[in-house]
Amino acid sequence: MIRLSEGMPEHSLKLDKKSILYVENLKTWFPVRRSIIDVVRRKPRLYIRAVDGVSFDIKEGEVFALAGESGCGKTTTGKAILRLVELTDGKVIYRPSKHLFEELTSTNPSIPVVDKYMGIEISRVPAKNFKPLRTEMQIIFQDPYGSLNPRLTIYEVLEEPLVIHEIGSTKDERAELVSRALEMVKLTPPEEFLYRYPHMISGGQRQRVVIARALMLRPRFIVADEPVSMLDVSIRAEILSLMMDLKKQLGLTYLFITHDLALARYIADRLAVMYLGKIVELGDTMRVIENPLHPYTKALISAIPEPDPRNRLKIRDVPIKGEVPSALMIPPGCRFHTRCVALERSPELMELCTKKEPPLIEVEPGHYVACWLYCKK
Amino acid sequence: MSENLLEVRDIKTFFYTAKGIVRAVDGVSISIGKGETLGIAGESGCGKSTLAYSIIRLVPPPGKIVGGEAFFTGRDVLKLSEEEFRREVRWKGISMIFQGAMNALNPVYKVGDQIAEPLVLHKGLSKAEAYKRTYELLQMVGIDPRRAYNYPHELSGGMKQRVMIAMALSLSPSLVIADEPTTALDVVIQAQIMNLLKNLKKELGISIILITHDLALIAEISDRVAIMYAGKIVEHGLSEQIYYNPLHPYTRGLVLSVPKLRGELRELAWIPGAPPDLRQPPPGCRFHPRCNVMMPSCAKEEPPLIEVEPGHYVACWLYSSGSR
Numbered sequence: 001m002i003r004l005s006e007g008m009p010e011h012s013l014k015l016d017k018k019s020i021l022y023v024e025n026l027k028t029w030f031p032v033r034r035s036i037i038d039v040v041r042r043k044p045r046l047y048i049r050a051v052d053g054v055s056f057d058i059k060e061g062e063v064f065a066l067a068g069e070s071g072c073g074k075t076t077t078g079k080a081i082l083r084l085v086e087l088t089d090g091k092v093i094y095r096p097s098k099h100l101f102e103e104l105t106s107t108n109p110s111i112p113v114v115d116k117y118m119g120i121e122i123s124r125v126p127a128k129n130f131k132p133l134r135t136e137m138q139i140i141f142q143d144p145y146g147s148l149n150p151r152l153t154i155y156e157v158l159e160e161p162l163v164i165h166e167i168g169s170t171k172d173e174r175a176e177l178v179s180r181a182l183e184m185v186k187l188t189p190p191e192e193f194l195y196r197y198p199h200m201i202s203g204g205q206r207q208r209v210v211i212a213r214a215l216m217l218r219p220r221f222i223v224a225d226e227p228v229s230m231l232d233v234s235i236r237a238e239i240l241s242l243m244m245d246l247k248k249q250l251g252l253t254y255l256f257i258t259h260d261l262a263l264a265r266y267i268a269d270r271l272a273v274m275y276l277g278k279i280v281e282l283g284d285t286m287r288v289i290e291n292p293l294h295p296y297t298k299a300l301i302s303a304i305p306e307p308d309p310r311n312r313l314k315i316r317d318v319p320i321k322g323e324v325p326s327a328l329m330i331p332p333g334c335r336f337h338t339r340c341v342a343l344e345r346s347p348e349l350m351e352l353c354t355k356k357e358p359p360l361i362e363v364e365p366g367h368y369v370a371c372w373l374y375c376k377k
Numbered sequence: 378m379s380e381n382l383l384e385v386r387d388i389k390t391f392f393y394t395a396k397g398i399v400r401a402v403d404g405v406s407i408s409i410g411k412g413e414t415l416g417i418a419g420e421s422g423c424g425k426s427t428l429a430y431s432i433i434r435l436v437p438p439p440g441k442i443v444g445g446e447a448f449f450t451g452r453d454v455l456k457l458s459e460e461e462f463r464r465e466v467r468w469k470g471i472s473m474i475f476q477g478a479m480n481a482l483n484p485v486y487k488v489g490d491q492i493a494e495p496l497v498l499h500k501g502l503s504k505a506e507a508y509k510r511t512y513e514l515l516q517m518v519g520i521d522p523r524r525a526y527n528y529p530h531e532l533s534g535g536m537k538q539r540v541m542i543a544m545a546l547s548l549s550p551s552l553v554i555a556d557e558p559t560t561a562l563d564v565v566i567q568a569q570i571m572n573l574l575k576n577l578k579k580e581l582g583i584s585i586i587l588i589t590h591d592l593a594l595i596a597e598i599s600d601r602v603a604i605m606y607a608g609k610i611v612e613h614g615l616s617e618q619i620y621y622n623p624l625h626p627y628t629r630g631l632v633l634s635v636p637k638l639r640g641e642l643r644e645l646a647w648i649p650g651a652p653p654d655l656r657q658p659p660p661g662c663r664f665h666p667r668c669n670v671m672m673p674s675c676a677k678e679e680p681p682l683i684e685v686e687p688g689h690y691v692a693c694w695l696y697s698s699g700s701r
Contacts, residue, residue: 069563202651232420233590237634237645259563262593262636266645289638303568305593307635309616312414312598315575318568323533 019095020060020221020253025053026090028080032328048327050076052277055360058253065256065268065285071324073277074257078223082137083130092123096136097220104132135165138219142226144206148198154209155194161216181212185242204235211243225257240267262304265289273297276327276335279360283367293369295319295342334358334372342373349373382584383552384408388445390431397656401427401440403608414578414585416599418592420652424608425588429554433473434462468495472545476557481541482529488540489525495547514543518573535566542573554586559594571597592635596620604628607653607663610682614689624691626668662694670695
């Protein structure tokens, strides 16, 4: 573990009354297979540190965006929260609705409860007891072409969660729920879609089905993993506005995973930027985009193209060097130091940046950054 | 007219499938001057990639170029035999950066061999000479020449894309078609690739046709923009005209649907519905079923592409009713 120098305020993200989800030092490492020779030679096992100590909290009713380039661990973070991949270390606390909390604690007295705010430490709930939590925690996948079973009709796709969770005792009741869900995502009239197969509808319609499926169990918290990145630009806003309407109507909270900062600006209340498995900056979306502090966020923002033809006359200045290192060999110290341009300008930090990992500290209210540039005093 | 490097007139490329004729490119005319960059934008399935493949005559079967002319440096290259086109035009005159650099390189050959191949085949260079030129090309696209001895899997995505660009430049063509050159790359690498293309454009004076669905990316480099919808060009003009004064309802929808990182936060627009089936395009204006300012006449007759201000063309009855 890296020790903080004294007097340094460690980030003060806390589980409070408004949080629906709290994540602390979440890690997901994937072991790399060793060859027989490596085993004989007793080479240590290597790990891909996809998520390497991530902490944040999400307030109820909020849209929290997790952004970063491909391979930064944003999707793995989302999946680890829902336990779709196992977490290596860390804590995830979810605050369920009152009735689910009561149901969970009465049927399973050993469930790890974090007393104060009726939170449940879901990272310690064994997989076999996780099922009731899934009614409240759902996911919208990125690829509407790959995440719908081509052999099931839309009706079968949407009925499946009801059957699994034993909601709706009769077929008619379930059919009614399915129709209502289709209306909710504006696939109307529902009868026209119920018995179609995924290949018979357009990409945008498919993504609506994926959203409807996530809504079948009346969730409160949804991980939306790049829900529009596979769709044409002209229909993205339509799906996003549907998602925002549903959020208002149903009181949802989104963890919105995206690589597109410009898009995050339109929908997210708060934004966290990840680099190589860690959050480097976190704050109100507008603050982070208008006043980025971490050198990586600065580079990312300067690289984003704008629909402005004046740009063709200038070369874009992207203050970053080199390429993303492998998640197998994360650089020591600040993991960004190998690419950091700010470090070149402040050589006095060299010692610190290459040896010690910077903590995520609050530099202005609600704006956190993990960079030694902002730690000195 | 004569100063145009490439002038395509009324080109038609259809796919003859078992389920009917897909009219992927249905009467498109574009021109591009020397040193100019033309951006072609549109949704997936609008025929923009097919248009690119038609220009370089690589339309995969069951696709066929069924009509039109394409004058490149003054002669109609669609009339050349396949062999003449391959020997004289493809790669030497017009080359292409293919979509998906990850998969366009052959995994079992060293990248140097792949760049050198057209030099040996087209220019008759010896392997040593070809490799010398390969080093220059790699340097030009910002890659350490020693990388020539690497296999594609040893390079990152951005480097592979640079290799693709080096390959496209190997025979010093005057026109390069870049088909979604940065899709699947991260923004930082995308910005670096766009910077590279801008520099090459300036240094080598090449003309570029950039094909992408991303209007923000097109603005990065294009002097002129053409917007395609359902196999036809619905609007084209100077970049400023398209971005600051879009006229066609489709272009307007597209421009307003692009999220911006700066400036005021206005609600994003979208275009309802989905693009039509190109086997049976709707009658009249192909956009009318999705259009928010549709008039009864739109479903009857197809609007011609007319010039509404110098250099700015649009195919929409909103602008041509008066002039008829």
